[in-house]
Amino acid sequence: MAAPCYLGWDFSTQQLKVIAIDEQLRVVYEDNVHFDKDLPEFKTQGGVYIHSDRLTVTSPVLMWVKALDMILEKMKSSGFNFCQVRALSGAGQQHGSVYWKKGSIQILKNASSKLPLHQSLKACFSVSNSPIWMDSSTASQCSALEKAVGGAQHLASVTGSRAYERFTGNQIAKIYSQNPEVYMQTERISLVSSFAASLFLGAYAPIDYSDGSGMNLLQIWEKVWSVSCLNACAPGLEEKLGCPVPSHSVLGPISPYYSQRYGFSPDCKIVAFTGDNPASLAGMRLQEGDIAISLGTSDTLFLWIQEPTPALEGHILCNPVDSQTYMALLCFKNGSLMRERIRDDCASGSWDEFSKALSSTVAGNNGNLGFYFDVMEITPEAVGIHRFNRDNQKVSDFPKEVEIRALIEGQFMAKRIHAEKLGYKVNSAAPKARLI
Structure with a gap:
């Protein structure tokens, strides 16, 4: 057999x-x-x-x-x-x-x-x-949903998230309003x-x-x-x-x-x-206190949490492993596709060249910093490429190796800043973080 x-x-x-x-x-x-x-x-x-x-x-x-x-x-x-x-x-x-x-x-x-x-x-x-999930065309439906249930914070308290354009309830509302016969x-x-x-x-x-708790429709409690x-x-x-x-x-x-x-x-x-x-939380076998960062088409930061406090930023979902607990999630839309574009533009489409360029520059990038959003970002809501030199002046371009480090450091700094806003403690005493 x-x-x-x-x-x-x-x-x-x-x-x-x-x-x-x-x-x-x-x-x-x-x-x-x-x-x-x-x-x-x-x-x-x-x-x-x-x-x-x-x-x-x-x-x-x-x-x-x-x-x-x-x-x-x-x-x-x-x-x-x-x-x-x-x-x-x-x-x-x-x-x-x-x-x-x-x-x-x-x-x-x-x-x-x-x-x-x-x-x-x-x-x-x-x-x-x-x-x-990449759709961001339902702003009016999000506004209407938050208004109907008593505000963004109340919606987050009930469903784990304020109204987000990609969330399924708002997409359904758009289809109903534009094509009721469909x-x-x-x-x-x-x-x-x-x-x-x-x-x-x-x-x-x-x-x-x-x-289901990523729809703005499920009472997560x-x-x-x-x-x-x-x-x-x-x-x-x-x-x-x-x-x-x-x-x-x-x-x-x-x-x-x-x-x-x-x-x-x-x-x-x-x-x-x-x-x-x-599924990533389940597959990583995360436990309470662990932090994982998934570098995918969208980048996500997530962790297991017992007593969540839903806020206007980030998401609280039901835990897939233990239905009595929860997971916290931050999502960044400009993930691997953004990195792949910079790789193609600055490293001839080669990850080896990309890595060598990254290694050739120093941590902190000599004060050069970039924010890279090809499409409207989720956290924060922003779009476009924004580069700043060490004097905090906006510039139109960077040398290729500086561009690559600015991209990587900018993405990870954003993850840390927005995670700490949600109360995560990212420091040497914190539990281990895992990259997947």
Whole structure:
């Protein structure tokens, strides 16, 4: 009998990744599909569409489904033994939303194993391009939500965050206000994480507490939807969201589609998917007091916390590992894509050259400092490239090696400053910080 293994999936911004581990947590398989490179027909850049207003950012839902088809076929061709998989779970980029058209549940449930899944589901989405975490086009909806519930601080006290443009409740409110007929045609709204779980489950997967607390809709203390927040966003929203569940919930067995097409065991269990940031906390095995910094498409700083105090800056989410505790999170939109652009501009696209240039300059950069925001930043709200010399005078450019250090130091100084504003103590006596 084949040795048991477990699959982990990551539906991230730029790619779909899969990893298989055995019962000793050893990696036995891994692969990925890069959206821009492997699915060029969708014409994404960095896995997304940046619309003409520069505020609206979306990704095509069917690209995610087709990527899943592609990676499963790659696994099959490599001889991967699907019947040994006992359970699978995963993560999705936070805040993105998927809109299932009325009647889609039957198509999802009865998908023919003779067809790739994306062919069966091609007419299932009332919104073909999903709003994602990079979107910042919902300022009016955020203002309306905060006003409806008694102010930004009250909203943060209830849901863990003040109203943020990328948060799902505000994205839903925008769709309802601009396309009410599309909203009315929608029978279920998923997060990217619960959408991914739904593909494997063959049914609508519930939203988990942890990813659900990044929507401006969930009461993080009671773990139920806030009626006042729902009503402020769109009518009949609770029915379209379903009931949230703990992040470690076993949702049910895998859809027969996967048993018939790939040879999965019918007993393979689907565990609730969660957001990429909560998944990072779980995967890092953080404990109370640890600080982790994730250097991804967006950079995030997060930690385990027992007694949070939600504030106007940063976020408090339900802890994915322990439903009775919480995680604090700061998110910075200009992460790896910003670093990659400076690498391309200043180091010929080479990380080795980038690192050598960084090492050639001194800590503190002789007083030269830069703030680099290609897109509207989350914390703080700012955009553009801003360079200052040692005399605090704004300058138009830096030498290449100075530019590279200014970028890296500026990004990490911002993380520290905003973390300390939330009460984090970053000093030599503090618990260890981990880079992932």
